[in-house]
Amino acid sequence: MTLLSARGLGLRFGAITALADVDVDLWQGEVLAIVGESGSGKTTLLNVLSGRVTPDAGHVFYTDPDGAEHDVHAMPSPALRTLHRSDWGFVHQDPRQNLRMNVSAGGNVGERLMARGARHYANIRTEAIDWLTQVEIDASRVDDLPRTFSGGMLQRLQIARTLVTHPRLVFMDEPTGGLDVSVQARLLDLIRTLVARLGIAAVLVTHDIAVARLLAHRIAVMQRGRIVETGLTDQVLDDPQHAYTQLLVSSVLQA
Amino acid sequence: MTEGYNFAYLDEQTKRMIRRALLKAVAIPGHQVPFGSREMPLPYGWGTGGIQVTASVLGPNDVLKVIDQGADDTTNAVSIRRFFAKTAGVETTTHTADATVIQTRHRIPEKALRDDQIIVYQVPQPEPLFRLESSRVETRRMHGLSDYGLMHVKLYEDVARFGQISIAYDYPVMVNGRYLMSPSPIPAFDNPKMDRMPALQLFGAGREKRIYAIPPWTEVRSLDFDDHPFRAINAPEPCGLCGATDAYLDEVVTDDKGGRLFVCSDTDHCAERRDAGHVGKDGVP
Numbered sequence: 001m002t003l004l005s006a007r008g009l010g011l012r013f014g015a016i017t018a019l020a021d022v023d024v025d026l027w028q029g030e031v032l033a034i035v036g037e038s039g040s041g042k043t044t045l046l047n048v049l050s051g052r053v054t055p056d057a058g059h060v061f062y063t064d065p066d067g068a069e070h071d072v073h074a075m076p077s078p079a080l081r082t083l084h085r086s087d088w089g090f091v092h093q094d095p096r097q098n099l100r101m102n103v104s105a106g107g108n109v110g111e112r113l114m115a116r117g118a119r120h121y122a123n124i125r126t127e128a129i130d131w132l133t134q135v136e137i138d139a140s141r142v143d144d145l146p147r148t149f150s151g152g153m154l155q156r157l158q159i160a161r162t163l164v165t166h167p168r169l170v171f172m173d174e175p176t177g178g179l180d181v182s183v184q185a186r187l188l189d190l191i192r193t194l195v196a197r198l199g200i201a202a203v204l205v206t207h208d209i210a211v212a213r214l215l216a217h218r219i220a221v222m223q224r225g226r227i228v229e230t231g232l233t234d235q236v237l238d239d240p241q242h243a244y245t246q247l248l249v250s251s252v253l254q255a
Numbered sequence: 256m257t258e259g260y261n262f263a264y265l266d267e268q269t270k271r272m273i274r275r276a277l278l279k280a281v282a283i284p285g286h287q288v289p290f291g292s293r294e295m296p297l298p299y300g301w302g303t304g305g306i307q308v309t310a311s312v313l314g315p316n317d318v319l320k321v322i323d324q325g326a327d328d329t330t331n332a333v334s335i336r337r338f339f340a341k342t343a344g345v346e347t348t349t350h351t352a353d354a355t356v357i358q359t360r361h362r363i364p365e366k367a368l369r370d371d372q373i374i375v376y377q378v379p380q381p382e383p384l385f386r387l388e389s390s391r392v393e394t395r396r397m398h399g400l401s402d403y404g405l406m407h408v409k410l411y412e413d414v415a416r417f418g419q420i421s422i423a424y425d426y427p428v429m430v431n432g433r434y435l436m437s438p439s440p441i442p443a444f445d446n447p448k449m450d451r452m453p454a455l456q457l458f459g460a461g462r463e464k465r466i467y468a469i470p471p472w473t474e475v476r477s478l479d480f481d482d483h484p485f486r487a488i489n490a491p492e493p494c495g496l497c498g499a500t501d502a503y504l505d506e507v508v509t510d511d512k513g514g515r516l517f518v519c520s521d522t523d524h525c526a527e528r529r530d531a532g533h534v535g536k537d538g539v540p
Binding site: 119 | 399400402404405407408411412414415416479480481482483
């Protein structure tokens with residue numbers, strides 16, 4: 001059964017078509033990359049899938065761990081909020097959007113645990129330190145403020161904060177954007193390891209074909225609000241069928 | 256009673272409006288109810304919220320006590336007590352046991368309150384989350400969804416930084432297991448008194464235009480961690496004048512050589528104990 005499934009999504013911002021007739025299916029433990037150029041509707045699609053933006057047409061269905069199917073946009077807001085802080089996670093391009101910059105690293109990681117009802121300080125702290133170690137942040141930095149962290153560390157802290165509740169589904173919006181190449185490589189390696197080990201399903205928005213190739217099982221190519229091609233990552237990238245995909249793939253410098 | 260004022264200063268329509276807000280507040284314990292706060296003849300921050308609530312619940316047969324940080328004889332307490340003596344002609348007292356309505360700024364009397372008494376708190380800032388989340392739209396949503404993880408982040412930060420929860424006053428509480436509430440800037444020492452108090456507790460914030468309430472016998476729990484439980488903080492000495500060890504104490508610097516005197520913050524409580532013959536180490540029999 002699919003974890004997340006969207007049918008016939010459509011959204012217009014005035015005269016601009018942001019999404020048109022978009023279908024998406026995501027299975028348990030699968031990483032789906034959405035690629036396309038700037039303004040093709042990638043981030044809008046991510047926001048609609050995660051229930052943050054309501055579409056003009058179509059539905060998004062989420063299957064919870066008990067097998068019940070929910071229409072994400074018809075859910076009452078308390079239920080959606082609960083979903084967002086337990087079963088789901090959202091990784092922003094800019095970690096500052098997600099992190100509390102005036103709260104220590106440990107507090108940032110612990111917030112989702114406390115929001116879910118954890119009330120034992122020592123356990124929260126142990127888990128926070130465990131997660132900082134998992135994302136390769138030194139445990140001695142647990143009481144430091146995020147503003148003393150580098151860009152790559154902030155992004156890793158954001159990932160620790162998101163994964164601490166063991167979500168089943170993570171939405172990632174350009175998680176490696178704005179980082180230098182060597183930091184990107186380490187971060188990608190980290191995300192790949194964590195996602196594989198925890199069996200997390202992820203929707204990953206990126207304009208970087210290399211990121212998609214490294215992380216994603218399947219790929220969906222977007223152009224002007226439509227999905228023009230979808231398939232297994234290697235299949236789409238090695239044998240692109242749609243003219244736009246061919247352009248996208250050929251525009252990447254060959255190593 | 257001075258002629259020319261409506262009973263208890265406010266006009267009847269305003270009192271009706273405030274009573275409606277009070278009823279709603281009592282029906283939803285800990286929930287902040289907006290109300291049309293009026294200009295009062297004292298500045299914001301001096302108890303404009305409390306004074307309006309008091310004016311609305313006061314009847315001709317009530318006996319009013321007003322305290323400011325526990326004391327009956329400070330400017331704020333004296334002027335508000337005189338204000339109601341003048342505009343409502345009600346009897347006033349300094350004895351907790353004799354009062355039917357007690358307006359307070361930042362303390363709860365030491366003597367346990369009864370079910371025929373009402374305590375009115377003056378509240379500067381009704382929103383317990385205001386230092387953590389600046390958007391009122393967002394804090395209202397958090398209250399609506401009972402989403403209070405953020406408050407625990409603040410407690411976590413305290414323990415991580417200082418080894419303990421370092422909130423000495425305005426210590427956040429959960430009312431009836433549902434709403435996070437600011438108890439107004441009373442010392443954390445007073446928090447346990449709010450739990451299942453027989454008296455009706457009303458809170459008025461004049462500048463912020465909010466009223467909230469705790470009905471009698473309602474559960475009020477101070478936030479804490481399982482392994483860092485709530486503790487009431489107090490000076491580690493008995494009262495210098497009456498020798499009380501169970502009362503909240505003020506520290507008074509007495510000279511420039513490090514001399515200090517700890518005295519009960521509740522002046523009525525201290526006076527009653529001294530009348531009963533209790534003498535502290537700095538007291539005069």
